[in-house]
Amino acid sequence: MTNILCIGAGYVGGSTMPVIASHCPEHRFVIVDINEARIAAWQSDQLPIYEPGLDEIVSQTRGKNLFFSTETDRHIAEADIIFVSVNTPTKTFGHGAGRAADLQFWEKTARQILENSTSSKIVVEKSTLPVRTAEAMERILNSNTKGLHFDVLSNPEFLAEGTAIRDMQNPDRVLIGGRETGSGRKAVERLVELYAHWVPRDRIITTNLWSSELSKLVANAFLAQRISSINSISAICEKTEADVSEVANAIGRDERIGRYFLRASVGFGGSCFRKDILNLVYLCEHYGLPEVARYWEQVVLMNEYQEARFAANMVASMFNTVAGKRIALFGAAFKAHTSDTRESPALAVCRTLLEEKADIVMTDPYALDNACQDLQDLGNQITYEPDPYAAARNAHAIAILTEWPQYTQLDYERIYQSMVKPAFVFDGRNLLDHKKLYELGFNVYPIGKPALTRLVNHGIEAA
Numbered sequence: 183m184t185n186i187l188c189i190g191a192g193y194v195g196g197s198t199m200p201v202i203a204s205h206c207p208e209h210r211f212v213i214v215d216i217n218e219a220r221i222a223a224w225q226s227d228q229l230p231i232y233e234p235g236l237d238e239i240v241s242q243t244r245g246k247n248l249f250f251s252t253e254t255d256r257h258i259a260e261a262d263i264i265f266v267s268v269n270t271p272t273k274t275f276g277h278g279a280g281r282a283a284d285l286q287f288w289e290k291t292a293r294q295i296l297e298n299s300t301s302s303k304i305v306v307e308k309s310t311l312p313v314r315t316a317e318a319m320e321r322i323l324n325s326n327t328k329g330l331h332f333d334v335l336s337n338p339e340f341l342a343e344g345t346a347i348r349d350m351q352n353p354d355r356v357l358i359g360g361r362e363t364g365s366g367r368k369a370v371e372r373l374v375e376l377y378a379h380w381v382p383r384d385r386i387i388t389t390n391l392w393s394s395e396l397s398k399l400v401a402n403a404f405l406a407q408r409i410s411s412i413n414s415i416s417a418i419c420e421k422t423e424a425d426v427s428e429v430a431n432a433i434g435r436d437e438r439i440g441r442y443f444l445r446a447s448v449g450f451g452g453s454c455f456r457k458d459i460l461n462l463v464y465l466c467e468h469y470g471l472p473e474v475a476r477y478w479e480q481v482v483l484m485n486e487y488q489e490a491r492f493a494a495n496m497v498a499s500m501f502n503t504v505a506g507k508r509i510a511l512f513g514a515a516f517k518a519h520t521s522d523t524r525e526s527p528a529l530a531v532c533r534t535l536l537e538e539k540a541d542i543v544m545t546d547p548y549a550l551d552n553a554c555q556d557l558q559d560l561g562n563q564i565t566y567e568p569d570p571y572a573a574a575r576n577a578h579a580i581a582i583l584t585e586w587p588q589y590t591q592l593d594y595e596r597i598y599q600s601m602v603k604p605a606f607v608f609d610g611r612n613l614l615d616h617k618k619l620y621e622l623g624f625n626v627y628p629i630g631k632p633a634l635t636r637l638v639n640h641g642i643e644a645a
């Protein structure tokens with residue numbers, strides 16, 4: 183039996199470890215966190231995160247070979263392998279503020295491992311980190327005078343929230359970076375064996391440490407770049423009467439381009455894309471590559487532009503003012519099938535509309551508690567309403583900000599009847615049947631497609 187510890191019971195630690203535990207019943211897994219409320223939730227029937235399939239896998243493993251705890255020191259002492267999946271947000275202070283990764287949680291964890299270890303261990307970076315962080319980690323850990331040896335591996339996590347369990351069960355690849363030394367190679371092999379319980383060997387890639395660390399940043403940069411690219415094209419589509427879905431379909435048929443991640447939207451969100459690109463930008467600057475830094479920074483700037491453009495379009499279409507108008511925001515999560523609202527475009531749009539003095543009501547099937555927390559600086563300016571029908575009642579406009587499939591099933595005739603006229607739909611995810619909505623009487627504004635509206639010249643009904 184191997185004692186495996188994961189430090190950090192967030193989205194990554196909390197959704198990866200139960201899957202590994204379910205495939206490795208002979209090993210014992212403990213997940214620890216400094217956040218007591220989070221650990222209490224992991225031990226209850228109300229898990230702290232919503233992720234399809236997570237409840238089942240936790241109930242299969244919890245109390246058998248998977249345990250949640252706040253006693254980090256004790257479990258560090260017992261562990262043979264330690265995964266570290268603590269948060270690595272963007273630095274908000276000092277040198278590199280707004281770009282570099284804030285590694286304070288990371289370094290504290292390294293020191294805590296050092297203080298509480300009485301045996302040699304493998305330490306696995308699961309968090310996303312700047313390139314060469316493993317080197318700093320090795321230096322801290324191997325500075326000990328207890329004669330202990332620590333092998334540091336990089337095993338970045340590629341799961342996507344909303345499909346985390348499916349991604350873990352059937353990953354495209356597992357990436358493990360390690361040192362080219364005898365003990366480094368042995369450590370890599372131990373981790374490979376763990377994953378090989380269910381992942382075919384040819385999908386487990388091993389590289390040097392730095393390639394592994396960099397690959398995670400690059401993967402997120404490339405994914406986000408696809409979204410920013412198609413979003414930039416959505417802007418020109420709106421000016422030219424081209425249709426961004428038709429363009430995406432036409433170019434995506436080219437195998438060299440591929441059809442995934444070509445859906446125009448109000449923008450990307452989530453805790454990772456922005457943070458990881460800015461981290462890459464910072465690294466490029468640090469290594470004297472300003473042209474490369476500017477290239478990747480543009481992906482983030484394009485995303486900010488798209489969010490701002492969407493909100494500005496709402497205001498312009500609603501006769502250049504939304505002051506005092508009730509607007510129902512459908513969706514708070516940064517994407518469907520998650521309760522996560524970190525960096526959600528819905529929150530950015532919400533803030534802009536509040537600056538314009540709109541009366542905002544926000545609805546979402548799973549993410550309202552998180553949204554309320556993220557927007558708490560705005561006090562009681564926002565109404566949170568789980569029922570989308572109630573949210574839309576007496577509203578001038580609906581904005582679709584998360585692509586929840588539930589929103590395609592609503593009775594839009596009933597919604598239309600309950601709204602102030604002229605009634606507007608701004609579909610930031612191109613989710614709904616626009617023609618049908620138009621026929622019901624709505625003025626419809628998709629992303630990257632011609633608007634379907636009865637209004638011309640600001641409010642004069644067309645014949």
Ligand SMILES: NC(=O)c1ccc[n+]([C@@H]2O[C@H](COP(=O)([O-])OP(=O)(O)OC[C@H]3O[C@@H](n4cnc5c(N)ncnc54)[C@H](O)[C@@H]3O)[C@@H](O)[C@H]2O)c1
Binds near residue numbers: 189217454
């Ligand atoms: N969320 C994702 O989709 C995703 C995907 C791939 C990689 N990542 C990366 O994984 C890392 C974790 O992301 P997350 O979304 O799980 O973050 P999270 O904020 O949900 O979870 C991190 C947890 O670590 C805990 N923590 C911080 N310091 C600690 C300490 N010293 N001891 C014990 N616990 C501590 C926090 O309390 C928190 O619960 C980040 O580096 C992120 O970039 C995230």
